[in-house]
Amino acid sequence: MDQLTGTLAGVDAVIFDLDGVLVDSEQTWDEVRRAMVAEQGGQWREEATRALQGMSTPEWSRYLVAELGVPLTAEEAADLVIGRMAQRYEQGPPVLPGAEQAVRAVGEQCPVAIASSSPPVLITAFLEATNLTGLVRIALSSEQVRAGKPAPDVYLEAAARLGVAADACIAVEDSTNGLRSALAAGMTVIGVPNPHFPPDPDVLAEVPVVLADLAELPDTVRRLLN
Template sequence: MDAVVFDLDGVLVDSEQLWDEVRRSVVAEHGGTWKEEATRALQGMSTPEWARYLVAELGIRLTAEQAAKTVIDEMARRYEGRPPVLPGAEDTVRAVAERYPVAIASSSPPVLIQSFLHATDLTGIVGVAVSSEQVAAGKPAPDVYLEAASQLGVEPGACVAVEDSTNGLRSALAAAMTVIGVPNPHFPPDPQVLAQATRTLKSITELPQALAHMR
């Protein structure tokens, strides 16, 4: 085990509900219709992918570019001051970084990843931060995890990935990483996908001890 790669939304930041709320609001305001399956489908998509989904599948009367800007601008406004960092997340990243190189592989746009890093003073500790905007395909494709490993200079199979969602777990598994699941209580992942994780934790704060037992 040479490195640890964290997801952001739902693992370090309590933002999955916020993304859902903002997207639902934009869909309602711009003539679209929310579908029951949309919440799970959208989790893990890159910005271009979910913006196209809002237009093509949910029927909002905006272009994909307008949809992306509208949602991200509102998310950035909600992040002003301090993002909703999960209890213990910042200390967990610091503790893990004392033993391993760490990275973030997230579906959030770079502006929100940087907002988290600056708010928590983790910019100098998290060596690599990759958004799915910067790769060919979002989760559940493995691209963002593979890019994070590449930038860290380690083999994907030597990385531990920490994930909460169905598509995130699938992405890390497809990258051949050892996966630790920290299920989101608001949007639980598919149990069959979660069962493929090496370990399942109740809280991100359990991660340093779990890693110590895996060495």
């Protein structure tokens, strides 16, 4: 689907999601959370996988305790999960093929930022592994705003820190809650659906541009800039 005509008068920045867009980590988050819940005697629910995607750390850790029965405090649950994720990243985060190149190519055209539900330590791991720290002007975790995705807070704050209007930004997203968040922020959304956890078709139908591969992104951005 490509509805570029009349989508945007001008682009001032591109804001990337991280998990599922630049890093192949959605399955890892799911595995780590499921294992921790089982070990602690909680009960996993199948709807939990999609519900948790996009939540900030305080939100998903409370969900593990209140909804899935993990007998810990939310802070303890978060520490366990993030610690195990950090261990998985010790040999380098699972950067998706072409992700670094796409960010660099887009960054040559306009300012770029990251607005992610991952904690800052994992965002930093990605930036350091790809040497993108100097190029990505703002790297924001939803821990640093009032509410995680699908609320628009992290995208609105990233745009504000870049000093650009939200409606002059492109957001690149993959998940249902991420797409909802960027749409609610009033941004032009480019969807790159996660093949492991495809977004809700009704939500994806609201997205003006859907790409099969991140490699298509630089040319798509170039068309929106012209």
